Amino acid sequence: xxxxxxxxxxxxxxxxxxxxxxxxxxxxxxxxxxxxxxxxxxxxxxxxxxxxxxxxxxxxxxxxxxxxxxxxxxxxxxxxxxxxxxxxxxxxxxxxxxxxxxxxxxxxxxxxxxxxxxxxxxxxxxxxxxxxxxxxxxxxxxxxxxxxxxxxxxxxxxxxxxxxxxxxxxxxxxxxxxxxxxxxxxxxxxxxxxxxxxxxxxxxxxxxxxxxxxxxxxxxxxxxxxxxxxxxxxxxxxxxxxxxxxxxxxxxxxxxxxxxxxxxxxxxxxxxxxxxxxxxxxxxxxxxxxxxxxxxxxxxxxxxxxxxxxxxx
Amino acid sequence: xxxxxxxxxxxxxxxxxxxxxxxxxxxxxxxxxxxxxxxxxxxxxxxxxxxxxxxxxxxxxxxxxxxxxxxxxxxxxxxxxxxxxxxxxxxxxxxxxxxxxxxxxxxxxxxxxxxxxxxxxxxxxxxxxxxxxxxxxxxxxxxxxxxxxxxxxxxxxxxxxxxxxxxxxxxxxxxxxxxxxxxxxxxxxxxxxxxxxxxxxxxxxxxxxxxxxxxxxxxxxxxxxxxxxxxxxxxxxxxxxxxxxxxxxxxxxxxxxxxxxxxxxxxxxxxxxxxxxxxxxxxxxxxxxxxxxxxxxxxxxxxxxxxxxxxxxxxxxxxxxxxxxxxx
Numbered sequence: 001x002x003x004x005x006x007x008x009x010x011x012x013x014x015x016x017x018x019x020x021x022x023x024x025x026x027x028x029x030x031x032x033x034x035x036x037x038x039x040x041x042x043x044x045x046x047x048x049x050x051x052x053x054x055x056x057x058x059x060x061x062x063x064x065x066x067x068x069x070x071x072x073x074x075x076x077x078x079x080x081x082x083x084x085x086x087x088x089x090x091x092x093x094x095x096x097x098x099x100x101x102x103x104x105x106x107x108x109x110x111x112x113x114x115x116x117x118x119x120x121x122x123x124x125x126x127x128x129x130x131x132x133x134x135x136x137x138x139x140x141x142x143x144x145x146x147x148x149x150x151x152x153x154x155x156x157x158x159x160x161x162x163x164x165x166x167x168x169x170x171x172x173x174x175x176x177x178x179x180x181x182x183x184x185x186x187x188x189x190x191x192x193x194x195x196x197x198x199x200x201x202x203x204x205x206x207x208x209x210x211x212x213x214x215x216x217x218x219x220x221x222x223x224x225x226x227x228x229x230x231x232x233x234x235x236x237x238x239x240x241x242x243x244x245x246x247x248x249x250x251x252x253x254x255x256x257x258x259x260x261x262x263x264x265x266x267x268x269x270x271x272x273x274x275x276x277x278x279x280x281x282x283x284x285x286x287x288x289x290x291x292x293x294x295x296x297x298x299x300x301x302x303x304x305x306x307x308x309x310x311x312x313x
Numbered sequence: 314x315x316x317x318x319x320x321x322x323x324x325x326x327x328x329x330x331x332x333x334x335x336x337x338x339x340x341x342x343x344x345x346x347x348x349x350x351x352x353x354x355x356x357x358x359x360x361x362x363x364x365x366x367x368x369x370x371x372x373x374x375x376x377x378x379x380x381x382x383x384x385x386x387x388x389x390x391x392x393x394x395x396x397x398x399x400x401x402x403x404x405x406x407x408x409x410x411x412x413x414x415x416x417x418x419x420x421x422x423x424x425x426x427x428x429x430x431x432x433x434x435x436x437x438x439x440x441x442x443x444x445x446x447x448x449x450x451x452x453x454x455x456x457x458x459x460x461x462x463x464x465x466x467x468x469x470x471x472x473x474x475x476x477x478x479x480x481x482x483x484x485x486x487x488x489x490x491x492x493x494x495x496x497x498x499x500x501x502x503x504x505x506x507x508x509x510x511x512x513x514x515x516x517x518x519x520x521x522x523x524x525x526x527x528x529x530x531x532x533x534x535x536x537x538x539x540x541x542x543x544x545x546x547x548x549x550x551x552x553x554x555x556x557x558x559x560x561x562x563x564x565x566x567x568x569x570x571x572x573x574x575x576x577x578x579x580x581x582x583x584x585x586x587x588x589x590x591x592x593x594x595x596x597x598x599x600x601x602x603x604x605x606x607x608x609x610x611x612x613x614x615x616x617x618x619x620x621x622x623x624x625x626x627x628x629x630x631x632x633x634x635x636x637x638x639x640x641x
Contacts, residue, residue, distance in 0.1 A: 046387070080420030087418035096386060097419060101410050107376050108411060111383020111391075118339070118365060118389070125383070138406065141376035148371065302421025303455050305479035 001031035001196065001252045003277045004055040007064055010281045011054070011071055012231055019288065020071045022084045027055040029194075029226035032251035033158045034059040036199025037126060037219075040207055046094035046112050048105030048127045051086055052158075052225070053098030056128050061093045068284040075294035080302070082294070102163075103129055103136035106155070110142045113153035113210075124152040124210040126203070132163025134177050143216070147184035150215035154206045155181070157220045158193060164229045165237045181218035193221025194251040197258075223251075314499040321354050321491040323465035324430070327472035328355070328392060330501065332362055335390065338476055341368035342377060342394030342430075351396050352432060352491050374403035378429060382412050382481075385427040390476055397443045398431035398485065412481045413456030424479040428472070434487035434525040434575055435612050435623055444612035444619075446525070446576040448485050452552055452585060458482045458506060459552040463527035465495035467550050470504030477503065487525025487575070507554035511563075515543030518569035518633045521560060522548050523582055526573045526624055533629035544633055552582055560586065561594045568599040569636040573624055578606035600639035603632045 008026040015024055027034065034055035038047065041060070049056040057067060062078070070077025070088055078088045089097035096112065099105040109127035116123040133139050134157060146153050157177055161168050169175060178188030189206070191198045199221055206217035224246035228235045259265035318326070332338045339362075340355060346369040349356035359367045370377050374395060381393040395401045401408060408429070415423045435444035451457050458480055462468040468486070475482035512527065513534055522530040527548060534544050545563050549556055564570050570590055572583035583604040590602055608622040 048383075078420065079418060079422075082420055083418045087414075089419040089423070091386070091419070091422055096383070097415075099411075101406055104406055104411055107379020107407060108383035108386065110376065111380035111385070112387045113383070114380055115384040115387035115389045118384075137403075138375050138379065141371075141373035142379060144371055145373060145376040145380060303417050304458070305416065305424055 001035050001255065002273055003064065003280065004031045004034060004058050005252060006277050006281055007054060007058060007067070010285060011068070012227070014068070014072070014285060015231060019285070021073055022071070024071070024085050024231045025052040025229060026227040026231060027052045027225065029246065029250070030158055030160060030223045031055055032196040032199055032255070033156070033193045033221040033223055036196040037128070037156050037203045040200050040203035041124070041126060044094060044123050046096055046109070046123070046125045048096045048109040048125070049098040050105065050128055050130060050133075051098065051100055051102070052130065053088065053128070054085070057088055057090070057095055057098070060095050062088070062090060062095060064280055064284040065287040068288040069291050072288040072291070073293060074288055074291035075298065076291045080294055080298060082298070082302070103133035103138040105129070106133065106139050107142040110146045110151055110153055113146065113151035114149065116152055117149070122211050124154065124207055126154040126156055128156050128158060130163065131157060131159040131161065131168045131177055132171065133157070134180055135163075135172055143181070143184040143218070146216045147186050150213060152210035152213070153216045154203065154210060155216060155218040156203070157218065158223055159220050160223050160225045162225070162229065162237065165233065167237065176220065178218050178220035186216045186218065188218040188220065190220045190222070193223035194249050194254065196251060196255050315496045316499060317494050317496055318465055319491065320465045320468055320486070320493050320495070321352065323469040323495070323497055324354050324472055324486060325356070325358065326497075327469045327476070329358060329361065331473060331476045332366060337388060338390045338392065339366040339368065340392045340394065341370050341381065343370055343372055343396045345369060345394050350394065352488065354486070354491070374400050375407055378404040378407040379411065381427045381429070382407065382415065382425060385425045386415065386423055390426045392428045392430060392476060395429060395431040398433035398447055399442050399445045401431055401447065408451070408457070409454050413454045416480070417456055425481050426476075426479050427481045428475045428484055429482065430484045430486060432488050433485045434489050435619055436488040437619065438614055438616050439612070440614040441611035446485070446574070446607070448483070448552060449576050449581045449585070451483050452582060456481070457553060459485070460506065460550065461485045461524040461552055462550060463490065463522065463524050463548055465493070466497045467504060467510070467548075469497055470502050471506070471550060473503040474506055485524060489525050493528065504550070506551040507556050509547050509549045509556040509559035512546040512548055513544070515545045516567055517542045518544045518571060518636050519560070519563040519567045520544050520546050520629065520633065521570065521572045521586060522546055523552070523572075523574040525575050529624065529626050530573050530629055533626040533633070536626065536630055537633055542633065542637065555586070555589070557589045557593060560590065564590060564594045565597045568597055570598065571603045571605060571629065571632045571636065573605040573629055575607055575623060577609050578604055579609045581606050599641070600636045603636060605629050605632050
């Protein structure tokens with residue numbers, strides 16, 4: 001969680017410094033959903049992510065060096081500098097990609113789950129999406145198909161209360177979006193998305209259910225983003241009081257306090273983690289800076305699997 | 314050795330043979346299973362392969378295409394059917410933003426061997442939402458390949474290439490062709506994309522026929538031949554990649570070109586082909602490049618009105634005779 005938060009803050013800073021040319025949708029404040037959910041998955045399980053996806057990637061094992069290089073549009077980045085923040089993927093880690101289209105990745109996760117079911121594999125897929133996505137047709141079509149075929153997939157809704165610049169309650173007649181699961185024949189679970197253990201436990205149960213052939217689960221983690229929809233968003237749609245109230249429920253601070261209170265960690269150990277995170281990010285930024293941009297001819301490659309003697313068609 | 318079968322049987326044979334040789338291949342779509350497909354293309358496949366591999370889906374084009382993509386990314390080779398090509402609009406985000414770009418956005422890493430079969434064309438009194446030929450929409454989307462076969466032999470061979478490939482393919486099947494007959498080889502074969510074929514040779518004009526209009530064009534060719542005018546009918550078979558070299562080669566010989574398709578005239582596949590011919594073969598042309606295509610109106614329900622706006626043999630004959638009499 002600390003790595004995700006610091007990665008985002010570092011990316012925001014490096015964007016201001018000019019290292020990162022594109023836009024960023026930071027997940028600061030939402031670290032517990034990414035970490036709790038991905039920790040409950042196995043390495044060969046897969047996820048689809050969203051425009052606010054850096055946390056999901058890191059939680060699924062993404063390497064901050066290649067992520068930072070991708071944000072900096074470098075040739076060694078996860079997508080060769082051609083995807084950027086919105087399209088980062090690492091198929092070897094089961095990260096099928098962030099997505100620039102709200103709800104766009106959900107059908108893909110359902111399709112991956114279909115492949116697992118057809119091949120009798122014990123793998124599952126997890127689709128991350130936000131509260132805005134449950135008003136998109138793609139969510140409903142995919143949820144219906146997954147419920148109908150009892151596919152091993154988890155629908156993980158990070159309800160951060162805002163779809164872009166409009167409050168969730170002005171976008172849907174429901175506050176509890178997990179209710180939508182009922183119409184597709186699978187359970188909807190509501191949890192505190194800022195409690196990493198609650199997220200982990202709910203996802204573990206959903207994963208067990210999926211692996212047992214009992215079908216999908218919809219998990220709604222109530223959470224909040226501290227930053228705007230995108231960096232530079234003037235955030236006219238919410239109050240400082242609301243932001244302060246959510247910061248009082250900060251997922252990282254709560255987890256620290258819990259670890260210290262239970263004696264599972266000493267303050268000195270947590271300090272070491274913080275220091276290691278900074279070192280890791282220093283290295284990631286240095287790696288990105290030192291990496292060359294992709295050669296211009298890379299723009300024309302990788303459209304199709306075979307290049308047909310270099311012809312673009 | 315060869316056999317005579319229908320276009321529809323040819324497509325079925327390609328699917329059945331590929332499903333027998335590779336367990337990763339499966340078919341899904343609306344009514345493709347128990348029903349056998351609304352045009353009967355998958356008839357009998359449900360009995361042979363069962364409901365797992367010949368999957369009836371809800372009426373959910375976005376989920377059908379998106380799930381096909383997800384399965385393809387996991388190493389399956391799905392064939393998904395869009396019952397009427399018009400319905401692909403419901404899945405447009407998946408086709409355009411997800412399927413087409415999966416490889417490029419990931420830096421070239423993702424294989425997405427997804428075959429999307431779409432029944433296009435005006436079958437008669439099906440009106441504006443069940444009759445379109447939307448293939449040109451997708452020519453503007455890098456990352457997709459587009460096949461538009463016109464004969465049983467080409468349909469079977471091109472579909473096998475699509476299923477065995479590593480890229481997403483839109484495979485357009487004109488409804489008017491399903492019951493047409495043609496010869497197919499007995500042995501296993503596949504036809505590479507990007508290779509045009511000749512249906513007849515001549516020197517009076519090059520007539521480029523796309524998909525469902527081939528019988529119309531061959532009818533016109535017979536009439537023109539009776540009048541002593543021998544045209545060359547060339548079928549690109551795939552729009553992406555497009556075998557422009559063969560088309561240019563033919564135009565170098567005939568010096569005249571007509572492009573015939575059932576897609577609407579404005580911004581149709583013919584516009585792109587005409588532009589390429591203008592770029593690459595202008596010195597060889599003795600007359601303007603003409604297009605014979607569907608009028609720029611939605612397809613009407615009334616059969617007489619429908620017939621009036623679709624390209625027919627007389628339109629092709631007129632275009633060719635106009636070109637021959639054209640003087641600079």
